[in-house]
Amino acid sequence: MQPLEAAGTELSGRMSSVSVRSWPGAAALLCLGLFVALCLSPERAGAVERSLRGELKRVLVLHSFGREFRPWSEYARDIKAELERQSPWPLDIQEHALLTARFNNPGPEAPFVEYLHSLYQGAMPDIVLSIGAPAARFVQRYRDRLFPHTPLILSAVEHRLINRADLGDNDVVVAIRNDFVAAFDNILQVLPDTKSVAVVIGASPLEKFWLEEVKRELKSFGERVELVWYSDLSFEEILKRASKLPPHTVLFWGLMSVDAAGVVHESDIALRSLHAVANAPIFSYQEPFFGNSTVGGPMHLIADTSSRTVTAALGVLGGAKPASIHYEPIGFAAPRYDWRELQRWGISESRLPPGSQILFREPNIWVRYRWQMLMIAAVFLVQAGLISGLLHERRRRHVAEVESRQRLTELAHVNRYSTVGELTTSIAHELNQPLGSILTNAETAELMLKASSPDINEIRQILADIRRDDQRASEVIRRLRSVLRKTPFEVKDIELNDTVREAIGLVKAVADGRRITLIYMPVLAHLHVKGDPVQLQQVVLNLIINAMDAISDADTGKREVSVSTLRAGNQAEIRITDTGPGIAASDLANVFDPFFTTKPQGMGMGLAIARTIIEAHHGAIVAANQLSGGALFTIRLPITR
Numbered sequence: 001m002q003p004l005e006a007a008g009t010e011l012s013g014r015m016s017s018v019s020v021r022s023w024p025g026a027a028a029l030l031c032l033g034l035f036v037a038l039c040l041s042p043e044r045a046g047a048v049e050r051s052l053r054g055e056l057k058r059v060l061v062l063h064s065f066g067r068e069f070r071p072w073s074e075y076a077r078d079i080k081a082e083l084e085r086q087s088p089w090p091l092d093i094q095e096h097a098l099l100t101a102r103f104n105n106p107g108p109e110a111p112f113v114e115y116l117h118s119l120y121q122g123a124m125p126d127i128v129l130s131i132g133a134p135a136a137r138f139v140q141r142y143r144d145r146l147f148p149h150t151p152l153i154l155s156a157v158e159h160r161l162i163n164r165a166d167l168g169d170n171d172v173v174v175a176i177r178n179d180f181v182a183a184f185d186n187i188l189q190v191l192p193d194t195k196s197v198a199v200v201i202g203a204s205p206l207e208k209f210w211l212e213e214v215k216r217e218l219k220s221f222g223e224r225v226e227l228v229w230y231s232d233l234s235f236e237e238i239l240k241r242a243s244k245l246p247p248h249t250v251l252f253w254g255l256m257s258v259d260a261a262g263v264v265h266e267s268d269i270a271l272r273s274l275h276a277v278a279n280a281p282i283f284s285y286q287e288p289f290f291g292n293s294t295v296g297g298p299m300h301l302i303a304d305t306s307s308r309t310v311t312a313a314l315g316v317l318g319g320a321k322p323a324s325i326h327y328e329p330i331g332f333a334a335p336r337y338d339w340r341e342l343q344r345w346g347i348s349e350s351r352l353p354p355g356s357q358i359l360f361r362e363p364n365i366w367v368r369y370r371w372q373m374l375m376i377a378a379v380f381l382v383q384a385g386l387i388s389g390l391l392h393e394r395r396r397r398h399v400a401e402v403e404s405r406q407r408l409t410e411l412a413h414v415n416r417y418s419t420v421g422e423l424t425t426s427i428a429h430e431l432n433q434p435l436g437s438i439l440t441n442a443e444t445a446e447l448m449l450k451a452s453s454p455d456i457n458e459i460r461q462i463l464a465d466i467r468r469d470d471q472r473a474s475e476v477i478r479r480l481r482s483v484l485r486k487t488p489f490e491v492k493d494i495e496l497n498d499t500v501r502e503a504i505g506l507v508k509a510v511a512d513g514r515r516i517t518l519i520y521m522p523v524l525a526h527l528h529v530k531g532d533p534v535q536l537q538q539v540v541l542n543l544i545i546n547a548m549d550a551i552s553d554a555d556t557g558k559r560e561v562s563v564s565t566l567r568a569g570n571q572a573e574i575r576i577t578d579t580g581p582g583i584a585a586s587d588l589a590n591v592f593d594p595f596f597t598t599k600p601q602g603m604g605m606g607l608a609i610a611r612t613i614i615e616a617h618h619g620a621i622v623a624a625n626q627l628s629g630g631a632l633f634t635i636r637l638p639i640t641r
């Protein structure tokens with residue numbers, strides 16, 4: 001017995017030894033091949049070259065139902081393609097289809113047999129290749145009449161359907177073995193909640209055979225799941241039912257060549273239409289049905305059958321004895337699953353048996369848009385870098401702001417001392433007045449008490465005056481202490497009219513002393529702003545003192561400083577005007593600069609501090625000259641409500 005692989009090796013060995021030994025012949029062949037290759041297409045040139053190398057081999061392929069019936073059509077297609085590719089001889093593949101396999105009551109086969117007989121009489125094929133069980137049976141039955149000496153390869157046939165009694169020395173069997181128990185085990189493995197399986201198998205004689213086989217093999221499954229048989233339904237009815245299946249049902253696709261209504265279903269169109277309407281997953285055990293409609297599992301692979309068939313065919317064509325070629329029936333390959341179906345039916349990959357292969361996985365967004373994603377990631381990284389840089393800057397700025405506010409508070413405090421220093425006369429005057437009155441009133445009361453019948457009412461009146469004057473003096477001290485208090489910058493809700501009024505109270509006496517009329521005209525509405533009242537008072541004080549400084553003692557004209565508040569949109573305004581000479585046009589831009597002063601004793605820090613305070617309150621301060629003469633300072637602060 002010569003093993004097939006050895007026969008193949010011997011064959012190729014023979015081929016190469018011929019080409020090495022006959023160099024002149026090979027050179028001529030090469031030249032001719034080159035010429036042909038230049039004139040013809042590459043495929044045609046290859047075929048011509050092969051036909052020049054050896055005799056033509058004739059292969060008769062016999063299909064069971066027709067050329068386009070799955071799963072056999074896919075086996076036949078692959079076998080033919082591989083034969084063409086691997087054959088060292090030119091091939092003449094002739095195909096015939098056994099249409100009678102479709103019918104339950106086939107008419108006489110004799111005319112078809114006669115047709116083949118007359119076709120091949122005197123020109124026998126070198127090999128007959130049957131695809132599927134009906135074709136295998138046919139050639140076995142009519143071989144004596146049709147191809148008595150031609151080697152026979154029975155391919156893509158389930159081992160139960162082979163008529164072993166009629167097998168002879170000239171036959172090779174490439175059989176498969178269906179294992180419905182394994183197929184159903186797979187269903188329950190991936191979908192353990194399955195309660196019912198609807199089995200789709202057609203009504204041709206071959207399908208009827210399989211229906212009985214499936215029923216027999218799955219007897220034990222009847223206890224685990226309900227089995228529903230669609231074999232006596234038309235395909236139209238099957239589609240209807242498949243669209244309304246109850247939950248936890250799956251469809252098992254066996255075969256559908258001819259339905260119960262006698263309608264023939266070619267190709268995989270039937271399976272596709274079932275897939276389109278079914279509300280349940282479809283399982284099958286054939287690779288030809290896998291890839292568009294079924295979930296997957298253990299299955300027959302086309303390549304397993306076709307590679308053995310092709311090896312056997314080439315071996316026999318090369319002279320190997322068919323009886324020497326023997327194969328065990330091919331079982332299911334390792335399970336394969338369609339990723340898209342797993343997703344659709346929510347089947348977790350963890351449920352798949354070990355060693356499973358998942359196909360048709362859709363590339364994820366990272367694979368599909370790799371460059372775009374990389375670009376976006378890069379942009380994100382740059383952006384993240386910028387953001388963290390900005391955040392860092394912001395933090396630094398915040399720290400700097402806190403520090404500068406602290407400095408400002410300290411500076412403002414010092415500045416308040418110097419302002420209050422200027423107010424000493426005024427303060428002394430304000431304290432002296434009530435204290436003097438208290439003394440006078442006390443002396444008067446003393447004298448009145450020495451009288452024989454003192455006027456009690458008068459004395460009561462005097463005591464009330466003493467109390468009022470005492471309160472006045474206390475108020476002066478309270479204001480002074482509040483201005484000189486060293487407090488951190490503290491923002492609170494304040495009413496601006498009151499804050500300004502309090503500041504004016506502090507300088508009123510100074511104005512009186514300098515014979516300056518200090519007018520206050522608050523707006524008749526509340527001006528609520530957020531701010532530190534002590535610091536805002538300090539600004540107002542500074543501006544009023546500057547305004548009074550601008551009016552020289554010698555000036556005999558109108559001596560007036562006017563303070564007013566008003567509301568302009570969302571802003572509160574404080575305006576301070578005077579009747580002095582105004583600010584020189586060239587100085588207008590500099591008056592807020594630190595250390596800018598035109599006064600001999602001036603420090604030039606008052607307005608610089610004022611501006612810093614107002615800006616810390618998110619406001620603005622501007623200096624201008626009035627048309628009528630004198631300076632105008634305007635403070636604007638945002639109103640909160």
Ligand code: ADP
Nearest residue numbers: 546547550582597598599602603604606607631
């Ligand atoms: P200082 O009062 O110590 O000079 P300021 O910063 O308070 O410092 O004022 C800066 C300068 O602005 C003053 O020296 C003065 O020239 C000018 N100035 C401020 N207010 C007025 C005003 N109402 N009229 C004219 N000039 C003014």
